[in-house]
Amino acid sequence: QSALTQPVSVSGSPGQSISISCTGTISDVGAYNSLSWYQQYPGKAPKLIIFNVNYRPSGVSNRFSGSKSGNTASLTISGLQAEDEADYFCSSYTSSDTLVVFGGGTKLTVL
């Protein structure tokens, strides 16, 4: 069982917007702004696409955005494209001695 809760799957049509939620607790998501999102294609390592809730690393499309309210964070992908079909994970800094916790991952299907 993962520490952060994400929907198992979401889907959307090209051009649409989708959001993926990530729910934690007051010890992780609710306590820190060190909330990050990763994109993972099959057979590849995760890639950072959002850090510190809503910042994008250089080179990441501005179609990806993040937000947080209380113990729940969200990743929004606007203008869905076929290439966005992948797994998405959230992660948060935590006050526990593991330092990081992960969500269970969400599979995005572009219809």
Next chain:
Amino acid sequence: QVQLVQSGAEVKKPGASVKVSCKASGYALTANFLHWVRQAPGQQRLEWMAWMNPNTGVTNYAQKFQGWVTLTRDTSINTAYMEFRNLRSDDTAIYYCARMTAGSTSYIDLWGQGTLVTVSS
């Protein structure tokens, strides 16, 4: 280029040990905490295993891996290692090393390419 380069795929028999390396390139290994995370083939879930402070050698392990996994490093060659003893078939997974940023906000910003460890008789 800043990257983490891991050693190649391994096939081991149950009860054997494996040692996976993770070489930091483009930055000093000692500058950042390093986590180890695994992902079973075909599964979404990322399972956190352990972290190391390569500067001091201090480590912390998930309870389920205590006694089975050991993290070490060789700072002279900018490389970290994860040794897993007494492997079982359900330890078949892709093992990742991952760098955590330093500073007031900490998150994993860099992943190794992953090392597939297959445990099979």
